[in-house]
Amino acid sequence: MANQLDLLCINTIRMLSADCVQKANSGHPGMPMGAAPMAYVLWTKFLRHNPKNPLWPDRDRFVLSAGHGSMLLYSLLYLTGYDLTLEDLKNFRQWGSKTPGHPEYGITPGVETTTGPLGQGFANGVGMAIAERHFASVFNTSDIEIVDHYTYAIVSDGDLMEGISHEAASLAGHLRLGKLIYLYDDNRISIEGSTDITFTEDRCKRFEAYGWHVQRVEDGNDLKAIEKAIEEARAETTRPSLIAIRTHIGYGSPGKQDDPSAHGEPLGAEEILKTKENLGWPKEPLFHVPQEVLDHLRKAVSKGTELEKEWQEKLDTYKKSYPDLAKKFVMWIQGDLPHDWDKVIPSFDPDEKGIATRAASGTVLNALANTVENLMGGSADLGPSNKTLIKSSTDFQAPAYEGRNLRFGVREHAMGAILNGMALHGGIIPYGGTFLIFSDYMRPAIRLAALMGLKVIYVFTHDSIGLGEDGPTHQPIEQLTTLRAIPNLKLIRPADANETAQAWKVALETEANPVALALTRQVVPVLDRSEYSPAEGLEKGAYILKQWGKGTPDLILMGTGSEVHLALEAGRILADRGINVRVVSMPSWELFDKQPQEYKQRVLPTSVRARIAVEAGASHGWHKYVGDKGKIIGIDRFGASAPYKVLYEKFGITTQRLVEEALSILNNP
Ligand SMILES: Cc1ncc(C[n+]2csc(CCOP(=O)(O)OP(=O)(O)O)c2C)c(N)n1
Numbered sequence: 001m002a003n004q005l006d007l008l009c010i011n012t013i014r015m016l017s018a019d020c021v022q023k024a025n026s027g028h029p030g031m032p033m034g035a036a037p038m039a040y041v042l043w044t045k046f047l048r049h050n051p052k053n054p055l056w057p058d059r060d061r062f063v064l065s066a067g068h069g070s071m072l073l074y075s076l077l078y079l080t081g082y083d084l085t086l087e088d089l090k091n092f093r094q095w096g097s098k099t100p101g102h103p104e105y106g107i108t109p110g111v112e113t114t115t116g117p118l119g120q121g122f123a124n125g126v127g128m129a130i131a132e133r134h135f136a137s138v139f140n141t142s143d144i145e146i147v148d149h150y151t152y153a154i155v156s157d158g159d160l161m162e163g164i165s166h167e168a169a170s171l172a173g174h175l176r177l178g179k180l181i182y183l184y185d186d187n188r189i190s191i192e193g194s195t196d197i198t199f200t201e202d203r204c205k206r207f208e209a210y211g212w213h214v215q216r217v218e219d220g221n222d223l224k225a226i227e228k229a230i231e232e233a234r235a236e237t238t239r240p241s242l243i244a245i246r247t248h249i250g251y252g253s254p255g256k257q258d259d260p261s262a263h264g265e266p267l268g269a270e271e272i273l274k275t276k277e278n279l280g281w282p283k284e285p286l287f288h289v290p291q292e293v294l295d296h297l298r299k300a301v302s303k304g305t306e307l308e309k310e311w312q313e314k315l316d317t318y319k320k321s322y323p324d325l326a327k328k329f330v331m332w333i334q335g336d337l338p339h340d341w342d343k344v345i346p347s348f349d350p351d352e353k354g355i356a357t358r359a360a361s362g363t364v365l366n367a368l369a370n371t372v373e374n375l376m377g378g379s380a381d382l383g384p385s386n387k388t389l390i391k392s393s394t395d396f397q398a399p400a401y402e403g404r405n406l407r408f409g410v411r412e413h414a415m416g417a418i419l420n421g422m423a424l425h426g427g428i429i430p431y432g433g434t435f436l437i438f439s440d441y442m443r444p445a446i447r448l449a450a451l452m453g454l455k456v457i458y459v460f461t462h463d464s465i466g467l468g469e470d471g472p473t474h475q476p477i478e479q480l481t482t483l484r485a486i487p488n489l490k491l492i493r494p495a496d497a498n499e500t501a502q503a504w505k506v507a508l509e510t511e512a513n514p515v516a517l518a519l520t521r522q523v524v525p526v527l528d529r530s531e532y533s534p535a536e537g538l539e540k541g542a543y544i545l546k547q548w549g550k551g552t553p554d555l556i557l558m559g560t561g562s563e564v565h566l567a568l569e570a571g572r573i574l575a576d577r578g579i580n581v582r583v584v585s586m587p588s589w590e591l592f593d594k595q596p597q598e599y600k601q602r603v604l605p606t607s608v609r610a611r612i613a614v615e616a617g618a619s620h621g622w623h624k625y626v627g628d629k630g631k632i633i634g635i636d637r638f639g640a641s642a643p644y645k646v647l648y649e650k651f652g653i654t655t656q657r658l659v660e661e662a663l664s665i666l667n668n669p
Helices: 004-024 030-046 067-080 086-090 120-139 157-161 163-174 203-209 223-235 269-279 291-297 299-321 323-334 357-371 412-425 436-452 479-484 497-509 535-540 563-576 589-593 597-603 644-650 655-667
Strands: 061-064 151-156 180-186 213-217 241-246 351-356 375-379 405-407 429-435 457-461 490-492 515-518 523-526 543-548 555-559 581-585 611-614 631-633
Touching: 004 030, 004 067, 004 086, 004 269, 004 291, 030 067, 030 151, 030 180, 030 223, 030 291, 061 067, 061 120, 067 086, 067 151, 067 291, 120 151, 120 157, 120 163, 120 180, 120 323, 120 412, 120 436, 151 157, 157 163, 157 180, 163 203, 163 412, 180 223, 203 213, 203 241, 213 223, 223 241, 291 299, 299 323, 351 357, 357 375, 357 457, 357 497, 375 405, 375 412, 375 457, 412 429, 412 436, 429 436, 436 457, 436 479, 436 515, 479 490, 479 515, 490 497, 490 589, 497 515, 497 535, 535 543, 535 589, 543 563, 543 597, 555 563, 555 655, 563 581, 563 611, 563 655, 611 655, 631 655
Parallel strands: 061 151, 151 180, 180 241, 213 241, 375 429, 429 457, 457 515, 490 515, 555 581, 555 611, 611 631
Antiparallel strands: 351 523, 543 581
C-alpha cells in the first residue's frame, strides 16, 4: 500500500481541503478526502505538466469534472508549484480570490476548464481529446511526434448521472479516443444520500457498451492498483478508459465518512480534530503542509521544466525539418489567423429572388475553411440543413483524425461542451450547428463558453416561424431573447447573404467570446448595396440601412434577419406618403450596445420617439430600443404548423402591419 511519504502527501491534500472548507465555512470537503489518493497517483506518476508554464501546448490536460471538489484541485496546484500560494488557499471562496467555489478557467493558473455544472467537464475532456487527435494527425510526422498528450479527468456519480455524460461517452467510444482516461470517484454518495436511491445501473457495463475500456479498483486507497490501472488505460490506445475506483466520501472522518453530509458541508471544528486524530495528523497548525510533502510534490516543477525543455528541443528540430508545418503549428496555438484570411470571404450579388442566410453561411464557411484551416466542426445530425459541412475536408472518424467534419450525432448538449473542450485545448476554432430551437438543448454549455470567454461559433439555422410547417415544437420564439440574456455571448442575426458574410468575419475576429449566428431556413433577398448601405455596417451591431429623406427622420423602423426586408418594404410605402423614414438593420444587440454613445445616437437619435422594432420572436427586451412611445412587432405566443407565409400573415408580422402601426404612432405623437 502507500508508503509513509505517499500517505503524508495524501493526508496533506485531505486536511488542507478540509481546513480550507472549514475556514470558508462553506464548500465540499468529502470528495477531496476520498479522491486524494487517485489524484495523487495521477499527478505524481503520470501527469505531464509544467507548473511554471500552465499553457505548455503539449501538456496533459486534467479536468476536475466534479468541480465542487475544487479544493482537491487547488491543493494539487499549490502543492505541485503553480502560481498559487497557501494564502490563496486560505482565501478559498472569498471575493477576488484565485480560489473560487468552483474551478474557474482564467482565474486560477492550471485550471483547464470551468466546472461545477455536473457533466460539463466530462464532455469538455472529450473535446480536448478530439482536439489532441486532430492536432496529432495534422502535425505529427513519421519522425517527430510534436503532439502527444493525454486528457485525464476525475468524474463523479453526479457527472455520470447527467445526460450529457451519456452523450459525450457514447461519442468518445465511437471515436475511439484512446488517450482519454477518466477516473471515476465511485463513492456511491450524492447529496440526498446513497446512490442506491437513484443510480443503480451497472456503470461499468454502461461504459463497456459505449466501447470504453473499463477497469475497477476496489480500494480507493490502493495506490499500486490505481497506478496499474492507469498504466493499463494508457496501454489501451484505441478505446477511451474509465477506471471505477471505489472510494469513501469524507475518508478519515470518524463521524462523516460515507455520509452525504460530508459532500457539501464543512466537517465542523470538532469533527476535523477527530479526523486529524484518526489520520494521525497534527491538530495544529491549521493548513499544515509538512516540508517533506512540499519537497516531494514540488519536484513537479523541475520535472515539468525538463519535460517542456525536451519538447522545446523537439520543436526546434521540427521547425528545421518541417518549417511550414511548424509555422502553422505556432499560428494555430497562438490563435492567429493567416495573413489576408478575410480576403476569401465571398460577396453576393444582389438578388431579388434571394438566398437563405443558412445557405449563404455554408458558402462563406466553405470559403473560409480553405484558408482558416483550423476551423473545425459540424452539426448535431442536421448538417444538410445547417450547411455546416466543409466540402473540401473529410470526416473526423477513427482512425482518420485529420478530417475536420465532426459528426456529433443527435447530441446537442455534448456538442456544446465538446466545442468548449476543443476551444480550451487551444489551436482550433470550433463551430457547431443545430436548429435555433435546439440551442435550448445545449444552453448550459453555451453559458459556460460565455463564462469562460471561449472562441466558439454556433450556427443556428431555422431561426423563426419562417421554418414553416414543422410547427411550434421547431419554431423558436424566446430563443433569441434568452440567448441575448447570456452575458458575453454575441448573437448575430444577419438580414441577407452579405450580412451573413460579415457575421462570419466578426465571429472569426472575436477573440474571447462565443458567437451565435441565427440564420434563416427560407430565402431572403440579397440586398442591392448600391441602393442600401454596405453590409460592413454589421460590425457595429446596428446601422442605417436606408433612409428616405434627410436629417432627423420622422420614424425609425428597426429589425433583424428576415424581418429587415419587411421593414424596408414598409419604409418604401411610408416614404411614398412623404414620411422621412429610416430603416435600421440591427443584427446584433451586443455589438451595438458596445458602440460609443455618439454612434448610437446617430443611428437611433433620442429625439426620434416614433420607433418600431420587428422581429419574428419574443418581444421581450426590444423596449430598450423602441422606448416608451415605440412599438414592437413580435410573437409572444408559440408558433403553429403551416406554410411560413401563412404564419407571417396570421401572426401579423407583415409589411401592412408595420405601415399601420407606423401611421398610428405618427398620428398620435
Ligand atoms: C448540473 C448540476 N446539477 C446539480 C448540481 C448540484 N450538485 C452538486 S454536487 C451534486 C451531486 C453530488 O454527488 P457526486 O457527484 O457523487 O459528488 P460527491 O457526493 O461524491 O461529492 C449535485 C446534485 C450541480 N453542481 N450541477
